[in-house]
Amino acid sequence: MDDYAWAAGIATDLVNTAPEVWHGEDKLPDLDSLAAFAELHSIPVDTRPSDLRAVHRLRLTVRDLINYPDRTELIDGASVLTSAVARLTVLADSARWAVSIRPGSTVTDSLSLLCGVGILGVVQVLGPERFRKCSAPSCQGAFIDTTRPGRRRYCMPGLCGNRVNVANHRARRASAR
Ligand SMILES: [Zn+2]
Incomplete structure (x- = not known):
């Protein structure tokens, strides 16, 4: 049952492509970058021009859900993301999640579904x-x-965690002088 953690990781990665996180630089500025993001996460790539704005909207929606984590709102919001896209169920014999995405679905549809599944799994x-x-x-x-101890502090531990460590180190050195 690690599927929800994988999906939640995609939701986190998507949210942190936003310009607010990168001092104004959008990490998904065009369809090519969106296709690359989808491919990186093994999401079937079928991008249409309308996907770019749709994914940007999805990114905002997911970010709002993460930023104001009320249980009911998380479940309602995530259910909206999963509802239009596909048929999601749990296989009776293996207790694994089974998703059949409708034919003709786009990268926005797939990302919506994954973000919704990730949020629902983690809430639950x-x-x-x-x-x-x-x-x-x-x-x-x-x-x-989605870590076991649940003590993660940074959106991108390698980046934001290191920045804080460097800043603390400088502050200590400055106060020692
Ligand atoms: Zn951060």
Whole structure:
């Protein structure tokens, strides 16, 4: 049952492509970057021109859900994301999630579904306290914490965590002088 964690990771990655997280630079500025993002996450790539704006809207929706994690709103919001796109169920014999995406679905449809599944799985299994804003003071990022201990603090641990460590190190050195 790690499927929801994988999907939640995609939701986190999507949210953190936003210009707010990168000092104004959008990491999904065009269809090519969107196709690359989808391919990176093994999502069937079928992008249409309208997908770019649709994915940007989806990104905002998911970000709002993560930033204001109320259990009911998370479930309602995520259910909207999964409803229009596909048929989602759990296989009776294996307890694995089974998704059949409708023919002709786009990358927006697939991303909506994955974000919805990720949010629902985490709300259900781990709880709404796993939806957080990044702790780095200068970062506007947000993330879903699917780690076992649940103590993740940064949207991009390698980046934001390191920035904070470097800043702390400098502050310590400055106060030692
Ligand atoms: Zn961050």
